Amino acid sequence: MDRKILYMGLLLVVTFFWGVTFPINKIALQYISPAPFLALRFFFASLIMAIFLRKGRGFRSPDNIKHGLIAGILLFAGYFTQTVGLQYTSAAASGIITGANVVFLPIISIMYLKSRVSTADTIASIMALSGLIVMSLGALGSIGTLIGDALTLFCAIAYAVQIAYVSKHSKNLDSYAFTFYQIAAVTILSAVTIPVMPGTMMTLNNYVIFAIIFSAVFASVFAFYISTVGLIYVEPTTVGIIFVAEPVFAAISAVIIGHEVLSVSVIIGGVIMVMAMFLTSIDKYIQARSVRTT
Numbered sequence: 001m002d003r004k005i006l007y008m009g010l011l012l013v014v015t016f017f018w019g020v021t022f023p024i025n026k027i028a029l030q031y032i033s034p035a036p037f038l039a040l041r042f043f044f045a046s047l048i049m050a051i052f053l054r055k056g057r058g059f060r061s062p063d064n065i066k067h068g069l070i071a072g073i074l075l076f077a078g079y080f081t082q083t084v085g086l087q088y089t090s091a092a093a094s095g096i097i098t099g100a101n102v103v104f105l106p107i108i109s110i111m112y113l114k115s116r117v118s119t120a121d122t123i124a125s126i127m128a129l130s131g132l133i134v135m136s137l138g139a140l141g142s143i144g145t146l147i148g149d150a151l152t153l154f155c156a157i158a159y160a161v162q163i164a165y166v167s168k169h170s171k172n173l174d175s176y177a178f179t180f181y182q183i184a185a186v187t188i189l190s191a192v193t194i195p196v197m198p199g200t201m202m203t204l205n206n207y208v209i210f211a212i213i214f215s216a217v218f219a220s221v222f223a224f225y226i227s228t229v230g231l232i233y234v235e236p237t238t239v240g241i242i243f244v245a246e247p248v249f250a251a252i253s254a255v256i257i258g259h260e261v262l263s264v265s266v267i268i269g270g271v272i273m274v275m276a277m278f279l280t281s282i283d284k285y286i287q288a289r290s291v292r293t294t
Helices: 003-028 034-052 064-084 091-099 101-112 119-137 145-167 175-196 206-233 236-243 245-256 262-290
Strands: none
Touching: 003 064, 003 236, 003 245, 034 064, 034 175, 034 206, 034 262, 064 091, 064 145, 064 175, 091 119, 091 145, 091 175, 091 245, 091 262, 101 119, 101 145, 101 262, 119 145, 119 206, 119 262, 175 206, 206 236, 236 245, 236 262, 245 262
16 A cells, blocks of 8 residues: 555544544543643653653754753643633534644744745634634633633644744654653643642543543554654645544534534534635645646
8 A cells, every 4th residue: 555545544543533532531521630631641652652762862862852842841731721621612612623723823834934824824814713703602601611712722822833843843853752752741741730720630530541541542642653654655735634634523523422512603613614724724735736846
């Protein structure tokens, strides 16, 4: 089988695992607070990665350590606000809003990477904002849901900044060591946050343990590894299109696993946001194709 086709399929599996973790983790958060959940999830993920980590020059490289830890701080900001927000908003809404990082990335790129933004990106950003407003209209009667949506929006922005940072600094670095330090940073910061978060609970029942292990193995180690290796064989523009499936999987699994009933505002707003994600990804794909054919 052609490796490009293989990794395109594996990247789609990654988006499935990412989408499914939203309802799974939301149920787990009924028994365990976000900080200890993330600390345990990323501790197991970093432990698994440490087993296969080649302790050579890449592991000791100052650049790997510095940029990996900085990227990890940004990753923690995303995961923490997403997980806290998941306590208040629906798993479907959380998945859709998180996926909007694809749309926010071009805006971040203007400020950080000094890159140009196409007309399609501008339209997609306006669509994403419109979709978010429509989704939030259904939550006007619930302050908690609005807080959850706002935290998840911050999460999407943090992810976009993290992706931009990785895009700028990860070249010529050891991808595995770089990823390990990111995950280690999330583990440490999550653990440090536990004592300062009020009302921390940590009931390690069978479901919580399953959610932690599932998230660590499939949504962290497997996902990060396939995402890194997949970019060797699959163009980033194609990867962006594949990743649009994440919020779709999140919404479907939220209904099946979490038994959520999607409101009209979530459905309409979600469709608008997914269309925005698809638009900006297709635009990048077309741009890349035109560059290759000239």
